[in-house]
Amino acid sequence: MGKGNKCGLASSLLCLCFFGFFSAPAKAALKKYQFDIQVKNISRLCHAKPIVTVNGMFPGPTIYAREGDRVLVNVTNHAKYNMSIHWHGLKQYRNGWADGPAYITQCPIKTGKSYTYDFNITGQRGTLWWHAHIFWLRATVYGAIVILPKQGTPFPFPQPYRESNIILGEWWNNDVEALVKQGNQLGLPPNTSDAHTINGKPGPLFACSEKHTFAMEVEQGKTYILRIVNAALNDELFFAIAGHNMTVVEIDAVYTKPFTTQAILIAPGQTTNVLVQATQSPGRYFMAARPFMDAPISVDNRTATAILQYKGIPNSVLPVLPQLPAPNDTAFALSYNAKLKSLNSPLFPANVPSKVDRHLFYTIGLGINSCPTCLNGTRLTASLNNITFVMPQIGLLQAHYFNIKGVFRTDFPDRPPTPFNYTGAPLTANLGTTLGTRASKIAFNSTVELVLQDTNLLAAESHPFHLHGYNFFVVGTGVGNFDPKNDTVKFNLVDPPERNTVGVPTGGWVAIRFRADNPGVWFMHCHLELHTGWGLKTAFVVENGKGRDQSVLPPPKDLPPC
CATH class of the missing domain: 2.60.40.420 (Cupredoxins -  blue copper proteins)
Incomplete structure (x- = not known):
């Protein structure tokens, strides 16, 4: 264990250590x-x-x-x-x-x-x-x-000396649930967060927060791995370390072809592992995170900081701030994401589906619906293929497993009912948005290609989408309207990034592929909590296969009742 980290890892106890460094347990258990x-x-x-x-x-x-x-x-x-x-x-x-x-x-x-x-x-x-x-x-x-990794399986990159978790988040001074309730009553978004945090702490750039700063100590000449998580509710974030480059080696628990960068972009729900070499002049250096937003939308734009401190350097030394990309630096965002590629080695292959059984095209839309109970008389809403998802009162998986009728429908459309110029002039119409608990039924072991298309309905904005139960390959992305004839020929089917959460660029599209080999009901939603609450979500019902081990397992006895 790292210095000051006294927790054990007995299988019957919870290790409460979550700052600092971690050394591997003895064996799988x-x-x-x-x-x-x-x-x-x-x-x-x-x-x-x-x-x-x-x-x-x-x-x-x-x-x-x-x-x-x-x-x-x-x-x-x-x-x-x-x-x-x-x-x-x-x-x-x-x-x-x-x-x-x-x-x-x-x-x-x-x-x-x-x-x-x-x-x-x-x-x-x-x-x-x-x-x-x-x-x-x-x-x-x-x-x-x-x-x-399994015992005896090394990392496919130089073994780091130590490691540290870096969890990026948001902080509200008031009860966030009360703020959401108030926003819903008004028909408006709740207040933006009051601070961003690194490992739960905003850093010394905020008033009254000098003692609330995460610091990690490093030794000259050593290499460290940072496990970075974006746990923020509503903000994509840039992250950088003053004076230090980072080498990206993993995203969403999948190894990547390493590349070096001065900053990373990480969307809510995503994880990124980077190697950092402590080879700079001994001192104190700020790690910093702040939002990326290339749409005219209000966000909490304050910068959270933590400190990377060389061993032996006193706390009185003032840290140096890193050079972060501009908050609206779309060029950096697109360039950074284009560098992400799967390792695709013999040990860690990229098994990209080359043949597609099911082509899906989902449009992302924001809108305004009538709301007689709201003080403004209207309420903001969000939809996929013009459908705003309504949460059921019983779990969809239970309804599917026990064949309970009337809980949801499996007729979610493969394409939007009304094609239009998705990223053209801003539109304010809802184009016939409907409410419903509707999912898409997918045949077991079939291959799926899903194109997520942002639109200019109300406002174009980047949307990080998370698919439960699966990883997928990001085979293509672009700005503007997806062109099925010309864009597909540029798909990367060799080493595309494999992940579970992907950002749909502002006014653009992203194409993913996966094999539906995990039976059950799997949620897919925007990982901006604001948009999820407005209905920007759906589910896939993946049918059972014919094999003995290709069906949903029976529910546990302590499954919570509705």
Whole structure:
């Protein structure tokens, strides 16, 4: 363990250490964790406030495991809110019961109740994360997942000396659930966050926050791996370290072809691992994060900072700030994302589907609907293919598994009902937006190509989309309207980036491919919590296969009731 890190890793105990460095456990095993959801007073800016936490920690504890481990996490809810936990990026093969999104794969854990998430980690290694998946509670309920390779399997890059988790987030001075409720009553977005954070702390650029700064100590000449998670609710973020380059080696727990950069771009839901060499003049250097937004939309544009400090340097030395890209630097964003490519080595191949069985084209739209109960008389809404998703009152997976009628329909359209110039002049019409709990049925083991197209309905904006239960390959992206004739010939089918969350560029499109080999009901949604709440979401119902091990597993006995 790193200096000052005294936790053990006994299989029956929860390791509460989540700052600093981590050394590998001895072998693959059964890992048991206890998550107690509770309210605790936490101070981050000028005063303390009660927030929902896990084990009284903010951020919550890190799950440490090894590829091949079985993990059991017993979640007991002591808070006043219903709760569910999503293990973001874990594929949960045949086991949607452990995926976590409320009213999609489970009903929430009610106050005073418990539920044990029981899952295997198969064929995955790297950095993922977990978070609350109900309302806006993931503002404070989140933590990292670190999956080490199997014993004897080295990293496909130089072995780092040590590692550290860097979790980027947002902080509200007021109760975020109360702000959301107030916004819904007005028919407007809630207030933007009051600060960004690094490992739960905003850094010394904020008033009253000098003591709330994360610092990591490094030794001259050593190489470190930073496991970076964007847990922010609504902001894509730039991240950089003053005076130090970073080498990107992994995204969303998939190894990449290494490349060096002065800054990274990371969307909500995404993870990025970088190597950093401590080869600069000994001193104190700021790590910094601030939003990327290339649309005329209000965001919290304040910069969070942490400190990279060389061993032996006193705290009195003033840190140096990094040069971050401009907040609207679209050119950097597009260039950075274009550099991301799968490693595609014999050990870690990129199995990109070359033949497509099902072509899907989904348009992303924002709009304004009538709302007689709202003070403004209208409410902002969001849709895919002109459908605003309505959350059910029972989990979709339960309804699917037990064949409960009337909960949802499987007629989500493959294409928008009304084609138009998607990224042309700004439009204010909703183009016939309808409400519904509608999903798309997908044949088992079929290959799917999905094009997500941003539109200028109300406003063009970047949207990070997350698909549960799967990784996918990002085979193409562009600005403007997708051209099925000319854009497809430029697809990368050799080494495209493989991930679970992808950013649809502002006024542009992205194309992904995946093989539907995981039966169950799998959520897909914008990872901007604001837009998810407005209905920018849907689900895939992947049918069972014919093989013995190709059907959804039976539900656990302690599955929360509705």
